[in-house]
Amino acid sequence: MIMYEKYIGRHRDEFVTLEDLYKNYSIDCPDDFNFAYDVLDVLAEKKPDKLAMLWVGKDGSEKRxxxxxxxxxxxxxxxxxxxxxxxxxxxxxxxxxxxxxxxxxxxxxxxxxxxxxxxxxxxxxxxxxxxxxxxxxxxxxxxxxxxxxxxxxxxxxxxxxxxxxxxxxxxxxxxxxxxxxxxxxxxxxxxxxxxxxxxxxxxxxxxxxxxxxxxxxxxxxxxDHSYPLGHIITGVFWHRAEPDGLHFTISDTGWLKSLWGKFYGQWFAESAVFTYDFDSFKGADILEKLAKYRITTFCAPPTMYRFMLKEDVGTYDLSALKHCCTAGEALNPEVYNQWKRATGLRIFEGFGQTETTLSCSTLYPWVQPRPGSMGLPTPGYGLVIVDENGREVDPGVTGEICLKADSMETRTKGIFMGYYRDEMSTQKAWHDGLYHTGDTAYRDELGFLWYVGRNDDIIKSSGYRIGPFEVESALAEHPAVLESAVTGIPDPIRGFVVKATIVLSKGYEPCEELVKELQEHVKKTTAPYKYPRVVEFVAELPKTISGKIRRVAIREKDMN
CATH class of the missing domain: 3.40.50.12780 (ANL, N-terminal domain)
Structure with a gap:
């Protein structure tokens, strides 16, 4: 028996359809559950010689x-x-x-x-x-x-x-x-x-x-100690980690993402995890490790896929690779399409936060990715899209992503307990039976979610609500754009206008002709009213220490 079966009652492959998974997926959570004793130590007793981790140092040293x-x-x-x-x-x-x-x-x-x-x-x-x-x-x-x-x-x-x-x-x-x-x-x-x-x-x-x-x-x-159980969905159903496989998630242990991809869910699946202790990310270096160590399942942020695609991916033997995922930021359709052309593999997107586990995803084999979509709500999470009054909105209408959570006692396994020593912030985010993520999206007629942006990042221009991600996705399709951040700046007529702050790819130089070319490109790629009326070229974008773009810093700079 795979370790996770003890807690959900069925093997992954016994769920026949997605409807079956939604209807029958549930987690048994003993009052004294402790991952270290009830999963790791049990595996150590049953399979002491089975590989848990292949660790590679930055100097090339290996430890099994x-x-x-x-x-x-x-x-x-x-x-x-x-x-x-x-x-x-x-x-x-x-x-x-x-x-x-x-x-x-x-x-x-x-x-x-x-x-x-x-x-x-x-x-x-x-x-x-x-x-x-x-x-x-x-x-x-x-x-x-x-x-x-x-x-x-x-x-x-x-x-x-x-x-x-x-x-x-x-x-x-x-x-x-x-x-x-x-x-x-x-x-x-x-x-x-x-x-x-x-x-x-x-x-x-x-x-x-x-x-x-x-x-x-x-x-x-x-x-709390139920948190690892929330990652059964992450490692077993989304990453598709396998007992004889080697899973590689790129994450530093300073971030909770390391627990998503290098710890709980993968060991529930009895898979080994690959840990590479590098100092700085280089696309060619990661591709070489994927090939050399015969990685079977892989997860990385979209930005890292983008940097790997700058290399000649076809020269690396990725034949052992069976399944690819991404999270951490929204996935641009262009990155998805380029990776599929280069490797033949789809990228399965997932959405979650530090406060949650995987709450929206494309779960193989039931849900195939739709480029640009976050996927469907994952089993166990009562995910809804609501307006500012907490009422569910119709398909096609942008609203806030919220998770149904009446109380700490009844919340889904994986939702946080609250903000430690900060009751005010807890009550601001978690009230009226909903945990408010602060992220916005809309649902299409098939139930797929499409990410728009953080609540604070939405641009209101001439009566339109414009999410930065859709403009950034359009810009990402142009070869001149390495990465971009879209924000709003005050305008006396329109309220706000769209601004794009852009880092150029090698071989491109800022000029007025390129500005016009990028503006026309966005008009052709998405709704014309979303095009950036202001374009600024920079050497790098302001980011948090976790690598997320700080649009607030760009807005503050522009206001000053």
């Missing part, structure tokens, strides 16, 4: 980690944490890039009942102060790569709750830093599941992660 290894090392890490005084309910910050140590630490914290707080190595001292204060961090485990420990030490005087700090890579990082690897290597490998008050409940906080923070400070999203 079995499920038996994962249990042993997570036990040792749990014992090390416990010896340092980490206990149930403590918050531990993990800044580990793509190191395999992240998985040891995460599983160990799950076993203890401590709360894992993921963060990226790109943080500055100011960012560390905010996160440590917001979460009440007790211990920080920081990568020895780069200047992360130095930046953390700059923040330390204002991080009053931090009692312990450990560094990886056996790096001498200065006063007070513990050698994390030496500590876990010396710890015993036997660990007993706690009982009584120290035992975990499914309603306990499992992890917290910070939202991207495109406007203001990022919010702290809290998920």
């Amino acid at each position: 980690i079995t499920f038996g290894d994962m249990k042993r090392w997570s036990n040792k890490t749990a014992n090390y944490f416990k010896a340092l005084g980490i206990k149930k309910g403590d918050f531990v910050l993990l800044v580990l890039k793509r190191s395999y140590l992240f998985w040891y630490a995460m599983l160990a914290l799950h076993k203890i009942g401590a709360v894992a707080v993921q963060a990226t190595h790109l943080l500055t001292a100011k960012d560390y102060v905010y996160r440590c204060q917001a979460a009440g961090i007790k211990m920080a485990v920081i990568t020895g790569d780069g200047d992360c420990t130095r930046d953390f030490d700059k923040a330390a005087p204002e991080c009053n709750t931090v009692e312990l700090k450990a560094v990886t890579g056996h790096k001498a990082a200065g006063e007070g830093w513990l050698d994390f690897e030496a500590g876990i290597e010396a710890a015993p490998d036997h660990w007993q599941r706690p009982t009584g008050e120290e035992a975990t409940k499914v309603t306990d906080i499992l992890i917290t992660a910070f939202s991207s923070g495109t406007t203001g400070y990022p919010k702290m999203v809290a998920h």
Whole structure:
């Protein structure tokens, strides 16, 4: 029996139709469910020699980690944490890039009942102060790569709750830093599941992660121990991870997306995960890894597909690749079409947030992608499109994407518990039986959803509501455009007009003739009223540390 069958009752291939999946998909969630014990350790007992992770370092070194290894090392890490005084309910910050140590630490914290707080190595001292204060961090485990420990030490005087700090890579990082690897290597490998008050409940906080923070400070999203169960749909039904396969999702462990594609759902499917600890993304490098390691299922943001397509994809042996997915931002139809021509494979899109798991997608084999569409609501999520009064809108009408969630007790597995220590933001986003995503879309006559943009990004011009994504998709079809961001700027007659901020592809130079050419291209590709009346060429677009375009920064610059 594949691990997920215990919790949903049927094998993936036993669902005959999409209607069957919608009607009969449900998750059994025991009151004491804990992924580390009930999935990872069970796999380690049943299949100790089965590959759990193939890890490749940036220097080309390889490490093959079995499920038996994962249990042993997570036990040792749990014992090390416990010896340092980490206990149930403590918050531990993990800044580990793509190191395999992240998985040891995460599983160990799950076993203890401590709360894992993921963060990226790109943080500055100011960012560390905010996160440590917001979460009440007790211990920080920081990568020895780069200047992360130095930046953390700059923040330390204002991080009053931090009692312990450990560094990886056996790096001498200065006063007070513990050698994390030496500590876990010396710890015993036997660990007993706690009982009584120290035992975990499914309603306990499992992890917290910070939202991207495109406007203001990022919010702290809290998920409980039921969260991994929400990713059965992600890994088993969307990624189509297979027991004998090797799944590769491109994500740093500083982001919750790493749990979407490098952890829970894939191991429910008993698939191995591929982890490549690179420093900077290069299309040719990723294509080489797909070919060399015979990756079978793959997921990456649309931007990364776009950069890979700048290479000669046909020169790489991708014959092992069976299934491709994307998430993180809306997928331009042009990227979909180019990838299909280059590889013969469709890209299956998915939509979700830090606050959710996969809530809208194209689920193979029942739902085939429609280029540009987000797909259909995934089973278990009561996804609706509503107006500003919370009423469902008709097909073709743009509204906000909301998820039905009457209360924390009745919410779908995968929806967050709330924003930690921020009841005001929780109530603003989650009220009247709906969680409000802040994203807008419309539904067509067949039920497929089409992304429009964030609520704050919608441009209202001459009575029209224009979503940036549709204009950016049109621009993406022109060879001169590497990437773009579409915003609105004030206009005395139209209220706002559409502006395109564009990064040009190699070989193109800004000029008035190119501006006119791009404007005419958009008029021909989409509704003419959506064309950008203002065009600005830039060397790079402002982005969050997670790589999302900060349209708010462009709007603020234009207003000033």
